Amino acid sequence: MSDIAVSLKDGESISIPANSTVQDALSQLLSNKQRKKTIAAIAGGITVDFCTVLTEDTVLTPVLIGTDEGLEILRHSTAHIMAHAVRDLYGEDVKVAIGPSIDNGFYYDFLRSEPFSPDDFEKIEARMAEIANQNLPFERTDISSSDAIKKFEAEGEKYKVELIQDLETETVSLYGVGGFVDLCRGPHVANTSVIKAFKLLRVAGAYWRGDEKRDVLQRIYGTAFFDAKALKKHLNALEEAKKRDHRRLGKELNLFTTDDQIGPGLILWQPKGAQLRRLIEDYWKDEHYCHSYELLYTPHIARQDLWKTSGHLDFYGENMYSPMDIDDVSYQLKPMNCPFHIGVYKSDKRSYREFPLRWCELGTVYRYERAGALHGLLRVRGFTQDDAHIFCRPDQLEDEIFNILELNLHILKNFGFADYDIYLSTRPEKYVGSDENWDAATAALKLALEKKGLDYEVDPGEGVFYGPKIDIKIKDQLGRSWQCSTIQVDFNLPERFEMTYVGSDNTEHQPIMIHRALMGSLERFIGVLIEHYAGAFPLWFAPVQARILNITDDQAEYCEGVYSELRKAGIRIEKDLRNEKLNYKIREAQLAKIPYMLIVGDNEKESGTVTVRLRDGKNLPPMSIAEFAQKVVEEVKEGRGI
Secondary structure, three states: OOEEEEEEOOOOEEEEEOOEEHHHHHHHHOOHHHHHOEEEEEEOOEEEOOOOEEOOOEEEEEEEOOOHHHHHHHHHHHHHHHHHHHHHHHHHHEEEOOOOEEOOEEEEEEEEOOOOOHHHHHHHHHHHHHHHOOOOEOEEEEEEHHHHHHHHHHOOOHHHHHHHHHHOOOEEEEEEEOOEEEEOOOOOOOEHHHOOEEEEEEEEEEEHHHOOOOOEEEEEEEEEEOOHHHHHHHHHHHHHHHHHOHHHHHHHOOOEEOOOOOOOOOOEEOHHHHHHHHHHHHHHHHHHHHOOOEEOOOOOEEEHHHHHHHOHHHHHHHHOOOOEEEOOEEEEEOOOOHHHHHHHHOOOOOEHHHOOEEEEEEEEEEOOOOHHHOEOOOEOOEEEEEEEEEEEOHHHHHHHHHHHHHHHHHHHHHOOOOOEEEEEEOOOOOOOOOHHHHHHHHHHHHHHHHHOOOOOEEEOOOOEOOEOEEEEEEEOOOOOEEEEEEEEEEOHHHHHOOOOEEOOOOOEEOOEEEEEEOOOOHHHHHHHHHHHHOOOOOHHHOOOOEEEEEOOHHHHHHHHHHHHHHHHOOOOEEEEOOOOOHHHHHHHHHHOOOOEEEEEOHHHHHHOEEEEEEOOOOEEEEEEHHHHHHHHHHHHHHHOOO
């Protein structure tokens, strides 16, 4: 048998027999200490496990315990152990579907006549621990697809049979651990000894292959870490996330609701939520005015032909709602605002002297989302985009992108988001426009990021078909990432709509169009804000800034006067003049997360003052009504960045 050369990147090469495993190679290439920290390897850009056979010269890069790649492998392996445990406990009553690793954990889908319960979780976890403690190896077998189909048909595992048939490959790989064998391409940990810290979290319904017409499966979610300390930290973070869940807080704080009679995914804003939204909208409009944008308003429907011209019916039709006939002409709800802004552009002849044109709109759009995907404010069917489109000349493109970044980061900072990841997405395989335009646009995006001094990652091939883009993912208080901001250069729509302007040479040219959203949508952004602040909003956009509380009925009339005076001063204030104990009213105000409580007793009534209490329990010295109003005004200015 001939030998092959195997090495670490930038390391010395060793010679080992062909058909040796990755584990054989790493045992010679790594020290004992290094091997204990290694869970898999990367060969030829593909992550492989220790049992992978090497047949040619190879460069290996160790995948270390504790890395994201290592965690993904651990969680995938833990998913198999969970499926093993479920089969052991419930036998032929369970059919196994798929079980991948996902962000922060894993899941497995099962078909079972009875629903899983928390009591089942305890049994499954106990059996998982028993299996893991046996230090069982994960063993890979490559067999023909026909043999694999026969195996799974004999076991009644119809989902595995369907997956193999759809793969249309001559061979497939199976992984066995103990008595459980599953269709899987891997990789996995070498053995179960590293599977020590795991927890099953919840169960949810899931359609087989995401098709609402197929079987409804039970999806058990779990997570796993390399040590108990990391698991505990994650579980604590999950508990904190539950406390911040915008759906629960939205109800408790009377911000928004939904109504099945109206329709799922359609938000009803309660008065306090509407106030919150108004404050954000007003701030957004003020900032855009200061940055030389002009505001547009456009309809919610348009003739179907518009969406044919824009390409949305071809590229986005499945997410659009069915057409309606008006005067024997088909109309459809808008999924995007872009064609309407183009309509404004084409309403007049344009000159190069007018550019750049910066038009913005808080435009409500409608997109179909599966019922199972709807999630509070974060995934809805009707939402308002903080949309803007910039039309400019090629020589203005870099400056316009830089200006968008300036405004974008300024607004995010004022809302409390200073931590984010930035991605530059480049040309995909299928695209419109010339290579020259793509290169110029990508270079402009890149130069604007560098001029702004921003770190970014290149996301190769992930641009949209009509142009490259920048995506900004903000991070909240728990370190979770949220996709909100995007800046996209578009070559497609100006061409489709035959947009032109008269250049300095008196000939017609095609403008460059930039799509831009800073918050993404008001619904999603407000959902993120609720969770980021756990409902305790900064004073400048808190729906209620203060609540006045009397100690006894003797101060009620004075409190009414304070309430009226502060309301006239523009302070968003409530009053609680009920005949209840003061501590009870304070507690209710704290639960409502109101920034300031104005407490009034006989002393305050006589001196014409209020005692100010913060929602965290701290008390400020008594102050006059005018002093408190000025304090609020100054704090709001600071929060808005004025």
